Amino acid sequence: MSDWWKGAVTYQVYPRSFQDSNGDGVGDLPGITARLPYLADLGVDAVWLSPFFRSPMKDMGYDVSDYTDVDPVFGTLKDFDTFTARAHELGLKVMIDQVLSHSSDQHPFFAESRASRTGPKADWYVWADPNHDGTPPTNWLSVFGGPAWTWDGRRRQFYLHNFLTEQPDFNYHNPAVQDWALSVLRFWLDRGVDGFRFDTVNYFFHDPLLRSNPADPRDKAEPEANPYGMQYHLFDKNRPENLVWLSRIRAVLDEYGATSVGEVGESHHAIRMMGEYSAPGRLHQCYSFEMLGPDFSPAAFRQKIGDFFTDAPEGWPMWAFGNHDVPRQVTRWLSHGAGQDEIARQSGALLLSFEGSVCLWQGEELGQTDTELAFEELTDPQGIAFWPAPVGRDNTRTPMVWDDGPQGGFTTGTPWLPVKPPQLARNVASQLGQPGSVLEFYRSMLAFRRATPALRHGRTSFLDTPAPVLAFQRGTGPGAVLCLFNLSPATVALDFPGPVALTGPVQNAELSEGVLTLGPNAVAFFPLPG
Structure with a gap:
């Protein structure tokens, strides 16, 4: 199969925030399609779309209620097919998110599962009896705050959710769940996608013995803002069964000549797991949050890259400095720079010179920073739950800014998140063709990487x-x-x-x-x- 992905640059598009085509304030597939020439001219190899599937939008599309249809806010399946065809015309590969470790609680499967302990879907989600004192079966925590278990009065059991209570976890110990998930992949591969980004790829399996996690062995002077980080997650994720499941996924991908990247959400052994999960016969490449934090030193970059290729010589990394879940890198690293433009240009050049594949987060080629939002402007459940820190994810998800007109050219209506003056000042139109602008520097750096085999391979x-x-x-x-x-x-x-x-x-x-x-x-x- 083609190894186009090896050393390639992927551009992440957050559909809600890229381009609105109908004035409702929310980005959509026709809007993205209209902007594809910009991405082709930028010089990236592939486009990754965050979720656009049917969803109640409790977690902005990462709570899926129908895995084989487009949510009406984003368009239709025909719009998706048009997007894919246009991307391919422009020489761009299409990667789409797959959020398969959990679904929305509005998914018909969950409704059927919670209705009865004996029905066909009874064992499709993770259910457990309470302890004798009525407490949850384990001490597992939700990433979004509180226990990872919610009581359901219909079944008189707890169900597992690593994220929102509205995002129940599938039971991947059930082979029927695995078979169904593979059918979802085939549906989108048959529509012409070139591969998938797998969300929370280390969360598929849980410990069937329901053992509680130990405390994080690293010393902590005080409690973390989110207590999830105070556990060592041995039993609620990172299970060895994940590796066998990834091999099943890879077999389907190989049938189609498609590729994959997995998101490893882990704070202890992320680099090692990236290598394990991208070993031959598993996923093609993996990324983690190792470079999405405050570290900006030669020693940090040497260690992360060196550790990966030392520990996983047959694996393959995808490096990123930003995505829809973390503060933008210019905001994180501005204290290490002489100015916003300087740190923006340098971080772009640095990332695009790394060995491995690269993922760019929309707007970082403009030198964008996080948007300062008031509490009442937030939509992100994580940001609301932990206000005022950590800041949540809305600050990085504000709309793409195309020009200096009303709402930055993103919409003719009221945007779902505000476009504020600091972001408006860094728009595409004002930087395009301007020597020395962050955008033109990124374009030059992408062209340099593409023309220089040593930087790709x-x-x-x-x-x-x-x-x-x-x-x-x-x-x-x-x-x-x-x-x-x-x-x-x-x-x-x-x-x-x-x-x-x-x-x-x-x-x-x-x-x-x-x-x-x-x-x-x-x-x-x-x-x-x-």
């Missing part, structure tokens, strides 16, 4: 440079590239002998008389002699 060798400089070589022999980054707002000078010229996109870097001066947030690439 070359192995990584880190150089022993003092902080704040991160330096590594991609590839060997003719075509190899040396990549240098000053991860600070202070100027650094390095001895750099040899008559060699800079190549590719450059920021605040100058080579003169054997001295390489790396200014604030400098980016420098050098071709290496064969």
Whole structure:
């Protein structure tokens, strides 16, 4: 099969926030289709759509009530087919989310499951009797707050939900559930998608013995804002049965020549699990939240990339600095930069020079920051539950800004989340074709990666440079590239002998008389002699 995905760049589109075509304030499939030329011109290889399936929208589409239809707010199946055909015309691959570990509580399967302990779907979800004192069977917690168990008076049992109470977990110990999930994949593969992004890929299986999780062994000076992080999640997720299930998924994907990426939601062994889950015969690639936090140091990047390729030489990573679940990287890392543009350009160049595949989150090519929202403007259940910290996810999900007109060109109506002046100022129209803009820098960097085989496929060798400089070589022999980054707002000078010229996109870097001066947030690439 084709390995187009290996080293490719995928662009994540959040359908609610990309482009509204009918003025209802919510983005939709026709709107995305109209904007596909922008993505093709940007230079990405694939488009990943977050969920657009039928849903009550308790968790903005990650609570699915019909896995084989489009929610009317986003359009129709015909609109999806039009989107897919247009993407392929433009040379873009299509990846779509699959949220298969749990469903909406409005799914007909759950209604049938909760109605009876003996019906055909009785064992399709995770049900358990209470302890003798009426408490839940385990101490497992929901990511969104509170216990992971909710009492159902009809069955007189608890059901498991790792997220909202409205998102009951499927029981993947039941082979019929696995068979059904594979039929969902076939439905979308038959419609021409090129692959899937699997949500919460390490949550499919639970411990059938219902053992409680131990405490997180890492010392904590005080309770976390979300107590979910205070457990060591041995039994509610990360189970060994996941690996066998991923092999079944891979067999179906291989029938169609399709690809996959899995989201590993784990804080203890995420890099190791990325490797396990993307080993031969399982998923093609995996990403985690390892680079979606505050760490912005040479040591952090060396460790994460080095650990992956040391521990999982046959696996494949997808690296990302942002997505719909975390604050934008410019917001997280601005204190390490000389300014918003400088840190935006550098983070783009850094990510696009990493070994592995890459995923860009919509708007980061504009240097967007998080939107400051008042409590009454929030829609995210996680943000509402834990207000004021962690801040939740609405701040990064605000609409894409296309121009400086009303609502940034996103809608002619009232947007589902507000477009505020700091975001409006960083729009596509004002940056397109403007030398030095963040958008044009991203376009140049994407073109450089595509034209440089070493950046897509070359192995990584880190150089022993003092902080704040991160330096590594991609590839060997003719075509190899040396990549240098000053991860600070202070100027650094390095001895750099040899008559060699800079190549590719450059920021605040100058080579003169054997001295390489790396200014604030400098980016420098050098071709290496064969």
